[in-house]
Amino acid sequence: MFSKIISLKWLVVIAMLAFLVSCGDDGEAANKNEMENGNKVPVAVKPIEEEYFKKELTFFTSLSGIMQTTRSSAVGGRIEKVNFKVGDYVKKDQIVVEFPEDNPAVQFEQAKHAFENSKKTYERMKALLDAGETSQANFDGAETKFLVDKRNYEMAIQVLFIDAPYDGIIVEIMVNEGDGVDSKIPLFTIAKLNKMKARIWTSEDEIRQIKNGMTAEVNYNGKVYEGRVTHKSMAMDPMKRAFYAEVEFDNPNNQLKPGLTLEVAVKIYENKNALIVPRHLINNSSDEKSVYVVVNGKAEERKIKTGFESGISVEILEGLKPGDKIIVKGANMVSNGQLVNEVQ
Template sequence: MKTFRITIIWATLTAFALINVSCEKEKPAPPRSMEQIKSEEGIPVEVSTIMPSDFSKELSFFSTVSGIVETVEYTKVKDQILSIRAKVGDYVKQGQLLMEFPTNNPSLQYEQAKVALDNSEKSYKRMKELLAAGEISQQVYDNTQAQYMVAKQNMESIEKLVKIKAPVSGTLISIPVRVGDVMGDNQALFTIAQLNKMIAKVQATDRELVQIKKGMPVQVFWNGFEYRGIVSDIGMEMNSMTRSFPIEITIDNPKQTLKSGVTVDVRIKVKETDQAIIIDRKLLVDEAGKKYVYLEKEGMATKRQVQTGIASGTNIEITDGLKPGDNLITCCTSFLEDGIKIKLNK
């Protein structure tokens, strides 16, 4: 009986031991630390092979454009518009009659001036004949001629008030009035622009100003189209309100598809470099005023000091420290150290 009890107890203890061993085998392994991963497998990274490419730095602005020549004609007399002889979009020549106002406005004395001109012209022609015949003195002729010139200039001045002509050749881009409108003083009648070239004016900070030179190439974008231009003028006086300097851009517009008054995206190319080594700024590691990147070499991370050049957006030029064919590590740089083991992600 005693032997039977001992046998049961022993069997029970053995079962508990087996269960305990089984439970211990089923327990998950504790998580590995970053140090263990570093030493056993290496830090997983991605790399990019350095290849030279063309690189440029641009300064970007927004601007409203206008024709290289743009003239607004204003009323010179208070009266009703009798006729409009052109429409928006027409190309007009300098001196072409575009609008007319009544000549019977009492304040103009149009008829009186016309009669005075006719009379003085007849007198002038008569005195010219008499002078040629030797029947009058030169002084009498000169006085008559002066009176005629005054009457002619007076008539021309009045006609300019009622017969509105194009001051320059160009395209009519605006006529904000209609026949029959009664106009007041100094109201806009029409705008003429020369649209084969356009002007954009931007405002540059003092830091931007030192990078901009006359003649620099400019790209202008509007409505899906790209236009070419140059920096044509650089202002030297700072605007006290905006703390900026005016920069003028002249844009080629041979097909006149770029319209006056639209807002465009202006990009001034301040520097261009052929076959440069370019990387993302975020890959630079700053330490004690020096800049470094990490390269992959034989499964290890290699820390390399570099010198930087011009920057544009998120990209920056590397002028020294990298060469074509280097394998640049492009992620996880915060986990890297010089000489640490790495593993390439596939």
């Protein structure tokens, strides 16, 4: 009986020793893992991929029709008729605004009668010349008077009956029937709206980057309209102290209107397979730039060469390749060769 009790005690002791040894092994392994991870800096990474990149210069400006003309009064007087309203399409030479024929500054009736009389005389003298019944000198005198009277009559018509210089849309009418106006007062504006144009004013540095043929965009009511740079100035405007460039946009359905103030974006550069890094991840020291990447569990400071910048994005020309894992969080806590632990 006593020997059985002794044996039982030894079994208990052996079991306790085995348990303590087991616990010691687990603790040692845990401590080892803690020590290893304790030397690693936790970082978040993002594999770099090729993506589309563009650089734009933006300007606020007003739009106008590709052709746009404001007709003004040549004489003062009362407006007799306004034949169209804003938005109407008119053909070349259609009369838009009329002054009365009895306007004293024009003497329209006198010009009309003089033209009609000299036309009859010219036609009679031409017939006589063809029949050999009058001299060339007599005919030449009649012809000269006819041409002068014809021109005077045409000028009187142009002064009193203001027509459309080309096919287009009336975009503004500044007078009403019955208004009394002075000479050189704007009457109406006509424009061709199938295309729109914008003049942008730039700095010297910007005009060097802009080239004829570059694409441009405006966004209006959620729709993007594409255009191109058609012309740029070679000299600085002395009043504005700036250079200008002109941009033309297609305008299907005449959705863009003259006078709209919009932001014009001129695309000066694009790369369809660019490597892009946010500006805040780039380290700048003296003349060198670098980013941190993870290679084989270690932080590596990678020297880079940058290209264009747009917003917070920077184009990388050299130093990175697709698939490189850039440290996006924790980069300020590492140094070259530092052990890191990638976390989400």
